Amino acid sequence: MPRSFTKYKEEHKGDRCPLKMTLDPVEMYDFRDTEQSSSLLLQLNKLRHKQIFTDVWLCAEQTEIPCHKNVLVSSSPYFRAMFCNNFMERQQSRIVLKSISADILSAIIDYVYTGRVNIHMNNVLPLMQAAAMYQYERLFEGCSSFLQVQLSPDNCLSMIRLSEILNCESLQVKAKEMAMRSFSDVSTSEELCELSLPELMGYLEDDGLYAEEEQVFETLVAWIHHDPLSRRGSISDLFKKVRLRYIHPTYLFQFIANDPLIQSSTLCTELIESVRRLMFSVSNRYINNPEIKHMWVARRRYSCLDRLVVVGGRKNNEQTSREALVFEEQTQTWQRLAKLPIRLYKATYVALHSVLYVIGGMTTSAKCNQATSAVYTLSLKTDQWRLAEPMLEPRFAHQSLSYLHFIFVLGGLGPDRRVTASVERFNSMFNQWESMAPMPEAVLHPAVAATNQRIYMFGGEDVMQNPVRLIQVYHITRNLWSKMENRTVKNVSAPAAVIDDKIYIIGGYTRRMIAYDIKSNRFINCANLKERRMHHSATILNNKLYVTGGRYVNGHDAIQDSDMFECYEPKTDSWTSKGCLPHKLFDHGFLTLTSVQQTWAKS
Template sequence: MEEPRVFRDEFFPQLLLESLREMRNSGALCDVILICDGEIPAHRLVLSAASPYFRGMFNLGLKESKEERIEIECMDGVVLRAAIDFMYSGELKASDDILLPLLEASSLLQLGSLRSACMHELVQSATPYSALESCGSVANKLGLVELENFFHRLTIEHFEKVAFGDSNQQWLDAPAEAISPLFNHFSIFSYPAALVLKAILAWVLHDTSGNREEHLKTLSHIVKDVNKSELDSKLKSLISHKPDIYEWLSSLCAEIPPAGEVPNKKELQVVVVIGGLSPNGPIKTVECYTADSPISTSWTLYLPDNTQLHHTRENTVRTNLIDRIVPPMKCARVYAASAFLDYEIYVIGGECDWAPMSGEASMECYNTLTNSWKSLPGVPLSQSVLEVDDEASEQDCLRLVGAAAAFVEGDLYVCGGKFEVVKHGENIVYAPPSKWMLPFGFSKGTWAFNATKNKWRKCNPLLQARAYHGAASINGVLYAVGGIGATCKEHLTDCLDSVERFEPWSGVWRNVKLMPSPRAYFGCITFSQYIYVVGGHNLDCCKDTVFKYDTITDNWHVIEHHLRTPVDSLAACSLKYPVDTPKNVQTHAFLLGGRNSHSGIRDANIYNFATNRWHCLQSLICGRVGANAGMLRAPATDPSAM
């Protein structure tokens, strides 16, 4: 039987919303009035369709389900009106001063789209003073770990201006819950301890009631890095009328002779490329490049030395090159999933070292603070073995390859991938992308890892099983882009142009607009509200094109300037929330290694988001196909001194 033809009117959803909005404005068929600093007429059906909060209120037998007038006391009327307007339009029209309460309201009303819009606007309008205006504490309250971290970093990046500049009154008036996290953030150690302590004392003494003095005791880790000479010469005059505070500080200060002025030493941004397939086989080594350095800088096997100008409590410096050599992974990995956050990068699956079947895809994490790898619980795969090979034995090796990973507000999400069973004694074959790949083992699985609990949880599966795809996180939403999967009609492997988005709040995957053309084995990077698909393969040939997806407008664009050469299986990385987020600041992405036709390459390129142009870097030490990359922070002070 011939399948029915489908006609889709792209304008119909917009016309429907416009009609509903007009009906609400005219009061037509409104069946509920929300009382919140005035009356807000609305339709129960629209509120229920848009918000699980209202859906529960009207459909679970609560008293509000029978009332025509309902009082809403948990938020301000202006905020609720803006949220209701969003439900009827899909547009956020709000001044900066209500973005934070609107973000809180979106979480209460379970409006994922509004929450994403608020997050985007807060980042775009952020200033160094945002953390002092409760942005950080609200983000912490809502569990938005990455957003909270962004606000704190932005303030710390401009710390001297914030604490001692012309507008330092905001610093002096800031509440304790906004100030405290800044001094427990590792980035604060990029400033001399005496300068940080001076800012703390100014804040403490600004409150004449003395209530802030109790917070000093929680900051002993700062005080211990101040020597007594600095205390007497720079800070004693501030606390001359507080002898008890001086005595307490003096008892904690380090016995270090004056060493002259210690200049500020910012944390460095380090690009790492990990594992992959070299001309000599799978490798487990790590290469490093300092993103802040000139383009002519070479790749190395060790972290940059960013501690020579910083005196620790023992007056020692870590200058030994051997201490900074990045150790290799515990096992070689090719086409692994990876995601990074601050000082850590997590690598999942893609194992190349044969091991008896363990029922999980192993995961290990590298940390620049300790310069070491550690093993963590792997993605549980035991239920997937029979889907791949019902004759698999415990002596065989089960692998997850081609999965994709991203951090979504603090939790690590891994989705898709391909299960492979390597028989005992067999060698793993790394063939170029091909439509003749066996169409078995593709996964729809989605898992989330909580580092605090050190546990995985299973989430709702993808709509389309896919592998060798991209994953990206924008404004609290996870995206799965392209890849390869099995076709239903011909039982063949096919390249995909489909894209899905997952809101952790609702736990549901939904399709969004298709890519301009199918693509897999590409580099996937993010910047602001955009996802970039760089290079890749369509199972016929390598590609040099670059696509850009706007997560707000749900539109794809083809970037004018292509790659200099077609490439697939490359490693790519960029910062999701760059500290220098103001609109005119140039921020970059790194594209590393990969394969041109059938051979691996050592190319390293940098992409300028402001100009949409490519620039060459020094080549990698060795060619890497199917490697992983991340942009990590190198600490400004020796971790051993902490």
């Protein structure tokens, strides 16, 4: 006994209760010893190794392992049934276990007594089979977790087969997810060609498949060519799983339509011809065939995301930018794409068939500045710029927009720096440009938008830089223009965008935003911008209007560049900030592009 306590007793000798304390009453103290269970297992394992109180021996091959029945019964429903029911093993001291090796049995018993086991590629499958047989569910899932770490595009289809044999749902889910996300790599593997028709159909019809439709088509063709005699008859069923609406027309009509497999199927050629008629009609009202209607209205796959992309423009009022950036919604950051091959002043930017087009502009170099007819394209899939078919005429400070499979280029300044009223149209089905009816009035910097088979052009300015109070309308199928004066229109260098039969005109040397209701032919006032803004850009994503950059007039009537990034919600008629661009920018492109999920370099 410590001396201090003895001294305390002597000092308080005679006290009735020297250690009596006044404590607040408590209902209960739930004491938990977190080390007790592991300590108990440790002691039981020591007893096992010394064969103290062991009452059964588990035998495999030539090895006998002493155990405690009560430990086995407590650890597994299998052994509980063996030793707690009227089976002959209940009376035996030695139990011979078949279909299991001595090493795996030893590993299982070590796991029972210690909760630990070393899993590696050489033992994971027999260990998993033994865990399933003897009903050690957590060990079974531990083996599954080990295999999930080993998953790769090269082995995920094999892992799916294995998961089906082992009836392991967790492994099957992860392996299927890997196959879906890495379909670009999986689709070229030999194992994919070994899939059954229902298995392949399951992948191709899944909304979550990470693949562009061109790749879906190439995959089904490769699968058929792997065993053409028995699989050729499946072409029409598989072809229905390709979402033709989202395939680039050039690829569809020049490559797919001429494929021998497709030409051998009457149904496939009829489907392609129906798509061709739909595209030429510039309207969807001619869908009579139920097959093509189902294919035409099919949604994009979930893995195809709409992304906001900023490209070109004037950066920090210093020089024409070659940068292209994509906005990552999850991280709220801008990621870098490949840079434009050259600097282009007052080019235009259009998205068509998930491809970004940079059209015309003025080349800026130390030697000379001149208008160009060049067209550059960028796909988010490859992140590479390519030269496309050039326009018929060089121009800059023009307007461009896309509608169905067309790109329209309107007005601008020609090589002689004069305002032009000419209009060109790019037909992506035939990869060629053609001249269209010119605008009634040649204007610069109007707001343009396309909907309901028409192009609407609002305002702009004339050669004397005076605002033009006009609405010019182009009927696409008739190749005809009309115009009407409107005193509400007074915008210059303002973007326009379409949401639900309304064309929103955002700013343009003014704070005002108005919406033109196409059905009622009237303008509606919307929530104003914070400043008088011009030379900014706008696009639509998920029925919301996004606006970036531009120039604005500050409180001292001075023009400044902007890095703003804002969103307008039509339902609430309100603006919210989305942060900032990485730098100040105006006269740039701001578009919505669709691509399969992937990552790019951070800005």
